[in-house]
Amino acid sequence: MSYCVSRFQTIRRRTVEVRAGVVGMGGENPIRIQSMTTSDTQDVAATVRQCVALAGAGCEIIRVTAPNVPAAKCLRDIRAQFSAAGFADIPLVADIHFLPAAAMEAIEHVEKVRVNPGNYADKKKFAVKDYTDADYNQELQRIHDAFTPLVLRAKTLGRSLRIGTNHGSLSDRIMNRYGDTPLGMVESALEFLRIARGHSFDQIVLSMKASNPKVMIQAYRLLVERMQQEDMHYPLHLGVTEAGDGEDGRIKGAIGIGSLLQDGLGDTIRVSLTEDSIHEIPVARALAAKAISLWQNPKSNPIGCASDSIDPFHFARRDIVPLALAPAAEISVEQPPRVIARAASVSALSEVIEKLATLADTPAEAVLVPVANVAELRALPPTGKTLVLEIPAAVSADELEANLSAPHIILRTFTAQDTAALRAFAEVATKRNLALAIATTAADFAALAPALAALTPAPRIILTLAEEPRAVAPAHPTSGYRQLAEALRTLAPSPFARAPIWIRNTAATALASSGNPGSPDFLSRLLDASILTGSLLCDGIGDIVSVETENDPVRATTLAYNILQGAGARISKTEFVACPSCGRTLFDLQTTTQRIREKTGHLKGVKLAIMGCIVNGPGEMADADFGYVGGAPGKINLYVGKTCVQYNIPQAEADNRLIDLIKQHGKWTDPA
Helix, strand or coil, X not given: CCCCCCCCCCECCCCCCEEECCEEECCCCCCEEEEECCCCCCCHHHHHHHHHHXXXXXXXXXXXXXXXXXXXXXXXXXHHHHHHHHHCCCCEEEEECCCHXXXXXXXXXXXXXXXXXXXXXXXXXXXXXXXXXXXXXXXXXXXXXXXXXXXXXXXXXCCEEEEEEEHHHCCHHHHHHHCCCHHHHHHHHHHHHHHHHHCCCCCEEEEEECCCHHHHHHHHHHHHHHHHHCCCCCCEEECCCCECCHHHHHHHHHHHHHHHHHCCCCCEECCCCCCCHHHHHHHHHHHHHHHHHHCEXXXXXXXXXXXXXXXXXXXXXXXXXXXXXXXXXXXXXXXXXXXEEECCCCCCHHHHXXXXXXXXCCCCCEEEEECCCHHHHHCCCCCCCCEEEECCCCCCHHXXXXXXXXXXXXXEECCCCCHHHHHHHHHHHHHCCCEEEEEECHHHHHHHHHHHHCCCCCCEEEEEECXXXXXXXXXXXXXXXXXXXXXHHCCCCCHHHHCCEEEEECHHHCCEECCEECCCCHHHHHHHHHHHHHHHHHCCCCCEEEECCCCCHHHHHHHHHHHHHHCCCCCCCCEEEEXXXXXXXXXXXXXXXXXXXXXXXXXXXXXXXXECCCCCHHHHCCCCCEEEEEEECCEEEEEECCEEEXXXXXXXXXXXXXXXXXXXXXXXXXXX
């Protein structure tokens, strides 16, 4: 793969070292943890207090917004007071949008400056214009003239810069030439990179942030490929912007950041949450710990498949043979991934199904239950639910056929030595019209495939990754599923090449967290499930999902649906795009988001954007149905898509006006 050394083993991408003060990023440095203050920057005391709190929580780099020159001037006192408090070694970063003058002031006081290439010397008004090459080159010269003074001053002072591209703030110029695409994001950053390179300045970090993890992942991959083509090796700052709050925000962040870290990309990270920024730090530290536990020696030989059919820059769902999971739940490319819940035992099955009945909008379409022996097979209670029976090696195919009373799905682990057993179970499945879920590895499946291919008629099969001892398991669980998908592809034109793949999140798929594999805390399990399931779904792999690490089947099923929604694979509730607070925010984002969620959270399939200001608002909400954006202190602008339809509404009226707008467009339903 051009964007990473291996998609089957985590080998860290090599970069130049970039320093923000005494803190190094990239090179041999660990993954650095970042966050951002949310106070008004001109309130120096409040900003310093937040910096101290973030530093105490383990934040290694702290960003402070500088929306104008007066705010940028305050960075001098903030830096001085933060250093006096004992944190001289923790660098501060000025966040700049729109105003080169603010950047030129900020570079005098802090160790690093972030600029957004979409609005630093450009504009975004969704204007449509055909640029001739001459027009475009003239615009590039204007950008060169605007950005060069900052580059030269940073070089003189020994500062570093971040070129921080946002999907939501691509300029009209970029949009008209490249469209609203990952390629547009990459080209926007490369224009600024080439200017810096022209001045022999390499102290640059790059980011490609989007609220959609799929777009964000593709943009970072494409950026690395394009940089490698131009012999550029700058560190990457990873983040999913406007991810939201609570479980949903953590899931989106884990999908985007975790997927790239597994591929060896990423040198500093920020988990953006619509919460107090101090809550971002534990999530970021856990993600970094999981990535570091996977890092391999870059001189070692990459493991994995001889080929990889996934196009990492364009999403396409893997084609599969349709298969009925339940009477009303087909597995196919036309349908979203299906969800399976797990019962711990046959004796717990009835209680689990009773609990699952409370989930009207997020149903478990089948229930997995381990069957210990033939006696338990006979004792299965009637449930009216499709069951996936996990059969141990001690139960033979003949015993299964003799004691199975209803048409369920059979799950069994098969190794390369189980050819005869696979043939026998496949024959039973065909005879009894069952689907057979085969748990195996890519290497074992290659040995088993001829036995399947010889069967007539072909059995209906599902593939999933077998649990293996940690010492012999793949480099990471995502690698195992990628290898399995590749092993299936090589069977074409056999129908088995298009067998559905079931992503199982189990204790065996857990990554190390804080040095402890299989960490028992819920955050660690949430991150594991999000990274594994989300990264595969964003590559188009995965037709069934189960989260089997939770004792509560309702919680596990809800988590599975939330991950599917975070990956854009299945919408089961209102989608919220909400930015994290910062000094530019014009209202209290946390309470506003929670309040609007309470009023609109029942609108399944509706996408709402809640933005504190206009920096990324109109762009990030371009694919949202409705937007709620801070236009001025105490004033809200309401959007339909990317069009502002109501300006400067008093915030006290804005919630009801938003609901009225949703009703006018026929997307409102009364809550149950």
